[in-house]
Amino acid sequence: MAPTPSRLSSTASVASTSSPLLPTTAHNVPSVAYQTTSPPPEFRTPAVPRKVLSSQPQQQQQPQQAPSSPLTSAPRLRAKLTPAATPRRKNFLPGTEFADVPTRRTDGGGHSPVKRAPPPPLAVTPSTPMARPMAPPASYGSFPSYTEDAFDMSAMSAGLAGLGVGSRIARSTKGKDNVLVCVRIRPPAAKLAAATTLVEERAWNVDEQSGRLTLKTGHPEFTFDSVVTGSDNEAVYEEAGKDLVLAAMEGFDACIFAYGQTASGKTFTLTGNPANPGIIPQAVTEIFTYIREHPEQEFLLRASYLEIYNETLKDLLAPETGPLRVRQDEKKRFFVHPLREEVVTGEAQVAALLRRGEANRSVGQTDFNETSSRSHSLFQMTIESRDDAPGSPPPSATPLRPKTPNGPRLSPGANGAVRMSRLTLIDLAGSEQATSQSERRSEGAFINKSLLTLEKVIASLTEDSKRKPHVPYRDSKLTQILQPSLAGDARVAVIATMNPSPAAVEETKSTLKFATRIKKVVLKAVVNEVVDDKTLIFKYRHEIARLQAQLEAQASVPSTPSMSEHSEEKKNSKSSARIEGIESQISELRSLFITSNNVEDRRQSMLPPRPVSPTKMLGDSDSDEPTLAEKYLESQDEVAYLTSENQDLKRRIEELEGNHLQQTQDRATESDKDAEIARLMQANQEMLVVIKNADSESEMKRQEMRFRREVEKRLEIERRLREEVEFERGRITKMERFIFTSLQNSVDILAGRRSSIGVARPSLGGGLLPIMGESSPDLDHGEFGDLEFFSEEAREKIKKSGSMLFA
Numbered sequence: 001m002a003p004t005p006s007r008l009s010s011t012a013s014v015a016s017t018s019s020p021l022l023p024t025t026a027h028n029v030p031s032v033a034y035q036t037t038s039p040p041p042e043f044r045t046p047a048v049p050r051k052v053l054s055s056q057p058q059q060q061q062q063p064q065q066a067p068s069s070p071l072t073s074a075p076r077l078r079a080k081l082t083p084a085a086t087p088r089r090k091n092f093l094p095g096t097e098f099a100d101v102p103t104r105r106t107d108g109g110g111h112s113p114v115k116r117a118p119p120p121p122l123a124v125t126p127s128t129p130m131a132r133p134m135a136p137p138a139s140y141g142s143f144p145s146y147t148e149d150a151f152d153m154s155a156m157s158a159g160l161a162g163l164g165v166g167s168r169i170a171r172s173t174k175g176k177d178n179v180l181v182c183v184r185i186r187p188p189a190a191k192l193a194a195a196t197t198l199v200e201e202r203a204w205n206v207d208e209q210s211g212r213l214t215l216k217t218g219h220p221e222f223t224f225d226s227v228v229t230g231s232d233n234e235a236v237y238e239e240a241g242k243d244l245v246l247a248a249m250e251g252f253d254a255c256i257f258a259y260g261q262t263a264s265g266k267t268f269t270l271t272g273n274p275a276n277p278g279i280i281p282q283a284v285t286e287i288f289t290y291i292r293e294h295p296e297q298e299f300l301l302r303a304s305y306l307e308i309y310n311e312t313l314k315d316l317l318a319p320e321t322g323p324l325r326v327r328q329d330e331k332k333r334f335f336v337h338p339l340r341e342e343v344v345t346g347e348a349q350v351a352a353l354l355r356r357g358e359a360n361r362s363v364g365q366t367d368f369n370e371t372s373s374r375s376h377s378l379f380q381m382t383i384e385s386r387d388d389a390p391g392s393p394p395p396s397a398t399p400l401r402p403k404t405p406n407g408p409r410l411s412p413g414a415n416g417a418v419r420m421s422r423l424t425l426i427d428l429a430g431s432e433q434a435t436s437q438s439e440r441r442s443e444g445a446f447i448n449k450s451l452l453t454l455e456k457v458i459a460s461l462t463e464d465s466k467r468k469p470h471v472p473y474r475d476s477k478l479t480q481i482l483q484p485s486l487a488g489d490a491r492v493a494v495i496a497t498m499n500p501s502p503a504a505v506e507e508t509k510s511t512l513k514f515a516t517r518i519k520k521v522v523l524k525a526v527v528n529e530v531v532d533d534k535t536l537i538f539k540y541r542h543e544i545a546r547l548q549a550q551l552e553a554q555a556s557v558p559s560t561p562s563m564s565e566h567s568e569e570k571k572n573s574k575s576s577a578r579i580e581g582i583e584s585q586i587s588e589l590r591s592l593f594i595t596s597n598n599v600e601d602r603r604q605s606m607l608p609p610r611p612v613s614p615t616k617m618l619g620d621s622d623s624d625e626p627t628l629a630e631k632y633l634e635s636q637d638e639v640a641y642l643t644s645e646n647q648d649l650k651r652r653i654e655e656l657e658g659n660h661l662q663q664t665q666d667r668a669t670e671s672d673k674d675a676e677i678a679r680l681m682q683a684n685q686e687m688l689v690v691i692k693n694a695d696s697e698s699e700m701k702r703q704e705m706r707f708r709r710e711v712e713k714r715l716e717i718e719r720r721l722r723e724e725v726e727f728e729r730g731r732i733t734k735m736e737r738f739i740f741t742s743l744q745n746s747v748d749i750l751a752g753r754r755s756s757i758g759v760a761r762p763s764l765g766g767g768l769l770p771i772m773g774e775s776s777p778d779l780d781h782g783e784f785g786d787l788e789f790f791s792e793e794a795r796e797k798i799k800k801s802g803s804m805l806f807a
């Protein structure tokens with residue numbers, strides 16, 4: 001439990017001034033809660049003064065408490081967006097209608113995510129959740145409230161049945177949007193090395209007003225939503241992070257990823273460093289700031305952290321689990337199983353979780369980066385929220401929330417719905433085409449497989465065709481995991497990181513081309529409001545209600561009159577131990593809900609990791625068996641997964657059948673191969689029957705391979721037959737030519753002889769035969785002598801026709 005304000009000491013510690021999300025080392029974890037309750041201390045420390053956005057490079061002010069760093073001294077250029085020049089409407093995301101509101105940056109830290117009147121003064125409730133006043137009855141229409149003290153499982157089930165939609169409804173609001181693309185240009189390497197005199201030349205011109213980048217040679221030119229230069233991570237967060245984090249708090253799924261070649265600054269942008277926190281720590285701070293500013297809601301947060309390395313999924317929070325699998329749910333959305341998700345209640349806890357995950361990541365050294373991320377890492381926070389938090393002011397006292405830009409605002413919380421959204425932050429591995437180190441080559445192949453598939457997926461999604469194109473999400477783990485986001489249901493932002501150096505131009509061009517393509521992906525993000533027994537809020541509230549019922553039953557056990565004093569005492573002490581146990585379980589479960597009332601207490605809380613199961617209590621978190629209900633839900637998942645796998649296999653078999661039949665039909669048009677084709681078709685049919693009967697994917701793959709080999713063999717035979725036919729044709733042509741020439745020769749000879757006979761006839765009178773006998777060709781061995789390759793019959797015919805010429 002986090003210490004309550006009254007228990008806080010009055011001395012400030014150094015650790016307390018650093019944001020818990022900063023990537024500090026494990027032993028450097030702040031262990032003392034904030035010392036005062038009012039005003040709240042600065043979350044994002046050290047306080048980097050907000051810079052004036054200007055096209056002119058300007059001298060950056062040094063943070064007050066940060067050690068002077070060459071990384072923060074580079075001038076920062078930022079693209080200011082003008083509606084005409086900007087391909088994307090900036091104010092499209094929820095909350096962005098307030099993007100122009102100046103950031104509130106007081107000593108208290110944080111900034112207001114929405115423009116609204118300050119919340120009305122609340123009646124201060126004790127920070128112990130147990131002691132909170134009962135919530136007013138929720139206005140959920142005919143559907144029962146989840147409010148813990150009025151929780152009624154049978155009423156809940158009745159409500160679900162009444163909805164006529166099984167156990168789940170999802171209400172959504174839709175509107176079209178494109179992927180938000182921000183280019184982040186790191187300072188040139190010479191600057192990073194703090195060589196003030198040696199400034200490496202930049203290969204690109206940056207037009208900050210229009211977000212345009214042009215190679216100094218004049219071509220190519222790219223335009224994006226924004227371009228940020230310099231080392232200030234806050235600027236990048238403002239451009240590409242904040243809107244999406246707020247969208248996630250409003251119930252939209254949101255996904256932010258950094259793409260670029262090695263050493264271009266992806267990890268720097270997402271993680272940052274203690275003096276300059278990246279998007280992840282800033283996002284987490286924003287989440288807790290949002291909670292602080294929304295007293296009418298209660299939240300449940302959980303986090304997971306995984307890595308894709310060489311096409312294998314590793315759970316960074318539970319590396320001992322072994323490779324994770326990607327599955328599909330009943331809606332064909334991919335998800336990772338069995339991924340460890342931990343409930344988190346404070347920033348310090350998230351920071352510790354991140355550090356734990358970081359320590360398990362695969363890093364290596366490339367030619368350009370000493371600590372290169374050789375893997376893709378995905379940090380995800382699942383945010384559940386519902387209105388009418390216990391102890392919150394009545395709805396009338398809560399200022400109206402802003403309208404969603406794409407339609408009327410939903411009234412979340414109606415029918416007991418819980419908003420559930422996921423914020424996914426992805427640090428991709430370097431997108432370079434090749435790595436020069438041999439030991440990295442196989443790695444590179446896998447990294448590139450994922451990124452190449454990502455490119456293919458983007459190409460299919462942006463394909464301009466009437467037919468719905470096939471999107472190859474399945475071809476890599478990364479694209480499978482990104483499918484729910486890229487398929488359009490989420491807000492997506494890409495930070496394309498680039499090195500401005502002339503030496504990196506080719507890689508940069510390919511990064512920018514990728515960014516241009518992904519910009520065209522159209523999204524239709526939805527806010528999901530779920531009435532579902534899968535939400536943690538539901539599970540925990542249900543568990544609390546069950547424990548409370550137990551508690552009441554325990555308290556109402558009457559004492560037995562016949563019992564001796566001793567056994568009565570024993571019984572009482574047992575019963576109070578049981579009551580204490582149940583109470584502590586209830587209080588622990590309640591402590592997982594975060595509201596504006598307790599968020600401050602939890603800020604520095606360093607509870608040990610806690611998986612999401614409601615029955616798993618602190619201390620025995622990993623040993624506990626899942627409940628029957630959980631097993632049932634899990635087996636339902638399993639059935640849904642197997643059904644979808646089965647359908648998938650069927651679909652693939654049909655595709656295969658179609659392909660083979662098509663190929664066979666194409667070949668069938670060539671008449672000289674009819675017999676061969678008939679045989680192939682027969683083989684096809686047999687193989688397809690075998691494939692159809694194959695009861696597992698691996699069996700089907702084996703059959704497919706065998707079939708492929710068979711087809712290849714037969715194609716080879718066919719090729720050889722063709723060659724033989726060609727050869728025979730050649731021989732026949734040669735023979736024909738030979739016969740013709742021989743006959744022609746014979747005719748010539750005959751003509752010559754006839755004319756000599758004509759000349760000799762007058763002088764020889766009837767003595768012709770002796771001459772013929774003398775000079776006639778030797779029909780066996782003369783002109784017709786080399787006909788040995790003809791058949792006997794053909795030879796006879798040729799000889800006969802030759803002899804006839806002399807007749």
Ligand SMILES: Nc1ncnc2c1ncn2[C@@H]1O[C@H](COP(=O)(O)OP(=O)(O)OP(=O)(O)O)[C@@H](O)[C@H]1O
Pocket residue numbers: 071072185186187192230231232260261262263264265266267268269366369371372373374428429430431497
């Ligand atoms: N905008 C920036 N300002 C200051 N330093 C930066 C900036 N971008 C990157 N760097 C520095 O450059 C180096 C490489 O950056 P980083 O590790 O973030 O690259 P990367 O793109 O994640 O690389 P890889 O794909 O190999 O993991 C780091 O030392 C980082 O501090």
